[in-house]
Amino acid sequence: MHVLIAGAGPTGLTLAIDLARRGVPVRIVDQAAEFFAGSRGDGIQPRTLEVFDDLGVLDAVLAAGAPMPVLRAYLGGEFAGERRMAEPVAPTPAVPYPNGWTLGQSRTEAILRDRLAEFGVRVETGTPLVSFEQDDDGVTALLDRDGARETVRAAYLVGADGGRSTVRKRSGIAFEGSTDDSLRMLLGDVRADALDHAYGYWFAADAERPMEGIVLSPLPGGAHFQVAAPLTENAEPTLALLQRYVDHHSGRTDIVLTDLAWVTVWRPNIRLAQCFRDRRVFLAGDAAHTHPPTGGQGMNTGIQDAYNLGWKLAAALDGDESALDSYESERRAVAARVLGLSTALLDKLTEGDDDALERGEETRQLDISYRAPGDHRALAVGDRAPDAPVKDADGHQVRLFDLFRGPHATLLCFGATGPLPIEPGARSYAVLRPGATTAEPHVVDVDGHAFSAYAALDGERVLVRPDGYLGRRD
Secondary structure, three states: OOEEEEOOOHHHHHHHHHHHOOOOOEEEEOOOOOOOOOOOOOEEOHHHHHHHHHHOOHHHHHHHOEEOOOEEEEEOOEEEEEEOOOOOOOOOOOOOOOOOEEOOHHHHHHHHHHHHHOOOOOOEOOOOEEEEEEOOOOEEEEEEEOOEEEEEEEOEEEEOOOOOOHHHHHHOOOEEEEEOOOOOEEEEEEEEOOOOOOOEEEEEOOOOOHHHOEEEEEOOOOOEEEEEEEOOOOOOOOHHHHHHHHHHHHOOOOOOEEEEEEEEEEOOEEEEEOOOEEOOEEEOHHHOEEOOOOOOOHHHHHHHHHHHHHHHHHHHHOOOOOOHHHHHHHHHHHHHHHHHHHHHHHHHHHHOOOOOOOOOHHHOOOOOOOOOOOOOOOOOOOOEOOOOEEEOOOOOEEEHHHHHOOOOEEEEEEOOOOOOOOOOOEEEEEEEOOOOOOOOOEEEOOOOHHHHHOOOOOOOEEEEOOOOEEEEEO
8 A cells, every 4th residue: 555544534535536546556544433424515616626627526516516506685584685605707718617616515525435436445434543653664554443453554644634633643743723712603404494495595683783693505415504603602503503593583483494414513723734744644634724614715725735745645656756845835835825814704704794705716716826936927837727728639629628637747838830748747739829730649729718828939838737737837
């Protein structure tokens, strides 16, 4: 075994898929005896949809989910209008999936598990990581399954085991930040059959203090709503408590809640690991950073941790550790920025700002970049590689994302009509203007979108990393 992953949430599953499709022997374990059942992180951001496109699960995610719902607001018992957290944005040649998508986290995980099984890898539930030791050549880990201990050896260990991460604690990595017990939020999945499931609902008893109300968001694929409300009393999170909140804030008696499928109390636990790597041990997802639920950033950031790490681990196993050294510097900076964003949105919510539920481009994660400070080019090394419609050698309509899809890097050679260079680990394509020809693998930029999106000139070459970011341009 080359990689052992502790934790089978969205982060661990994404990493396992990315490694398995590269032919890297991987094992993924989780201490839970059963798979998680609940909505939790139900917002999938546009950049994560692009990741899912590459991993081969996008169609399943889109089929199972739904667009962000319209919220019907009722303040002080009166209908106050409809609103969206974010107005829908039309796709562009460079951004095919510009809008967020809704799908309960447990259903997202099920889709990822099914994809992982296609590579012959299955999650081992009820198998906690007990301890581990590492040396220059690998990691020796102790697992527990039904009281039976198993010692396993791996080249690398990745802790994707949540905010209480055993991997992080055993590594002695500080989890810097704060926990605020004065603020608590009630989250749960419940049926409310008197409400039209095509909409979300925002009820607030006091029209002057709408942020103290309760929000019910429809969950795709069933009749449940995810409910979120400030927990203002010291009480157990029960169906009766949720019913009392709904009765109070809606002023109605016909909304009867049933079938409480999942419930939790969330407290602000906003933390960032001091480092994401200790030699052959890595942290990803909530093990490395914990976020407020505001803005829908936590699960998405963890998935992109995994997507950043997978190809780098594979390269290191092939003898090139240079890219692996960049995992912490790239992803810790992103996590710090995203923590700032989600915390600012939480502050707006607690302070009762009128726009506290509005979400803009900054939450879609399409602008995440690893570019060097001081590089002010329109599209620099470290930026997300844009999509563009092009035609292949047979005249069929394709996209640059079709060229990128898979575990390889991609070298785009703009205007190249001669022999293409050989780039280790990459597939090379000429990107031609209409009328130009070549016998080499190529696409034709019929409408000029590729040249424009990449701000490219004839003769320029752009290397797109396996995770869809620019690795080099010359």
